Amino acid sequence: MTAPPDGVTGRITGLVKALRSHGLRIGPGETVDAAAALEALGLADRERVREGLAAALLHRESQRTVFDPVFDLYFPAGVGAPVRGDGDRDALRERLVAALAADDQALLAQLAGEAVDGFGGYGSPGQGGDGWSSYQTLSRLRPETLLARVLAALRAGPAEQGADRAAFTERLLADEVRRRIEGFRARVRTEARRRVAERRGTEEIARRAVAPTADRVDFLLAGRGQLDELRRAVHPLARKLATRPAARRRRAAHGSIELRRTLRGSLSTGGVPMRPVLRRRRPARPELVLLCDVSGSVAGFANFTMLLVQALHDQFSKVRVFAFVNRVDEVTDLLAHGGTDPAGLGARILDEATVTGWHGSSDYGTSLGEFAERYVDAVGPRSTVFVLGDARTNMSDPNLPALRHIADRARRVHWLNPEGRGQWSSGDSAAYAYAELVEMHECRNAQQLSGLIARLLPV
Numbered sequence: 001m002t003a004p005p006d007g008v009t010g011r012i013t014g015l016v017k018a019l020r021s022h023g024l025r026i027g028p029g030e031t032v033d034a035a036a037a038l039e040a041l042g043l044a045d046r047e048r049v050r051e052g053l054a055a056a057l058l059h060r061e062s063q064r065t066v067f068d069p070v071f072d073l074y075f076p077a078g079v080g081a082p083v084r085g086d087g088d089r090d091a092l093r094e095r096l097v098a099a100l101a102a103d104d105q106a107l108l109a110q111l112a113g114e115a116v117d118g119f120g121g122y123g124s125p126g127q128g129g130d131g132w133s134s135y136q137t138l139s140r141l142r143p144e145t146l147l148a149r150v151l152a153a154l155r156a157g158p159a160e161q162g163a164d165r166a167a168f169t170e171r172l173l174a175d176e177v178r179r180r181i182e183g184f185r186a187r188v189r190t191e192a193r194r195r196v197a198e199r200r201g202t203e204e205i206a207r208r209a210v211a212p213t214a215d216r217v218d219f220l221l222a223g224r225g226q227l228d229e230l231r232r233a234v235h236p237l238a239r240k241l242a243t244r245p246a247a248r249r250r251r252a253a254h255g256s257i258e259l260r261r262t263l264r265g266s267l268s269t270g271g272v273p274m275r276p277v278l279r280r281r282r283p284a285r286p287e288l289v290l291l292c293d294v295s296g297s298v299a300g301f302a303n304f305t306m307l308l309v310q311a312l313h314d315q316f317s318k319v320r321v322f323a324f325v326n327r328v329d330e331v332t333d334l335l336a337h338g339g340t341d342p343a344g345l346g347a348r349i350l351d352e353a354t355v356t357g358w359h360g361s362s363d364y365g366t367s368l369g370e371f372a373e374r375y376v377d378a379v380g381p382r383s384t385v386f387v388l389g390d391a392r393t394n395m396s397d398p399n400l401p402a403l404r405h406i407a408d409r410a411r412r413v414h415w416l417n418p419e420g421r422g423q424w425s426s427g428d429s430a431a432y433a434y435a436e437l438v439e440m441h442e443c444r445n446a447q448q449l450s451g452l453i454a455r456l457l458p459v
Helices: 008-021 028-041 046-057 061-074 089-102 105-119 134-141 143-155 159-165 170-200 202-208 224-232 234-254 259-269 299-311 332-336 342-352 364-374 400-409 431-435 446-456
Strands: 287-293 318-324 328-330 383-388 412-417 439-442
Touching (some): 089 105, 089 134, 089 143, 089 170, 105 134, 143 170, 287 364, 299 318, 299 342, 299 383, 299 446, 431 439, 439 446
Parallel strands (some): 287 383
């Protein structure tokens, strides 16, 4: 690896700036540590540089999903386009089979560059092209279809490979080949990003083309892997959030100064209030009620929020959770006894609770009405109610009187909406109509949710 043209210092500061734009908390101390690590490691071994900077800058392993593609942009393996291949798709696929079977990382890197060069360019060829697309490259090359051919090449390999294969089952060997293919696909994406960055600017591509961390991905757009990562983060996040209402409760227990008794007591000291008299408070732990839309469109958001609040249950005297699609049912017991399988929470609710009627679409009006009729006793003057959902009624009656009745009984009602504010009351959304009765908050990702929970939890 050679030093980039704008110098190592510029690359480190650019890397740090790009990581900060993705929400990673990196201070001056970590930046100085990264520079010291790079000075000690040198630039000869790119992977050592990668690991050294990651150790200096990152705080959690999950941050590698952002760090690695940004590192590839600021410390690329090479600068400029590789030698153009002959554009023969079948010949490139044959070489790719051999490289995957041998797990030849150097050859795989070269083939990724040739693939982008041969099949990923778009625009006017006379102008050098407008850009490069990893999607276009992978769609034409289709490396995922090479699994059987790579397995056949491994089985037909030399005898010394057979001793290694004996330790693995056929299924494990196939999983290993899939891992190698996915690694090649990642190389193609990296190569395409690098080339676009050379043309449009590294900083812009680092900001726009690198996937954010899981806690900054919109709930409604998060994939299965990102939702799994969020579920694993529930308990550490809950422990962090639990310290805030507990601290507020301790401060509140001391009470405020009772002015009249303080002034009366100060007469013996010439009017100087040497011993302030406090108005003692003994705040009781509040009650929490969750009313969650678990229909397909917002199920990931509702499940994560339910798990987070359940992990915070020690902060409340009582937590009751209700789920609905177009009917309402209490799921408090399912949540309490299902902590060992957070990924299956949504399926358990749909299987064991009565949350749907004759159709499977969400119906806020009917659900709010049923809650106000059957479960309104769960809401009292000490209750804080959180409604979780996108407020999309599927063109049915939003039943505003039912929500008003719930709000009149509760201490506070907060509605957490996973859609962006710009989408409220568009189409079949009744968000602004509901927002006239209760406080509605945009809550698109886990970062926003944790901030809202910390701010809105009652004490």
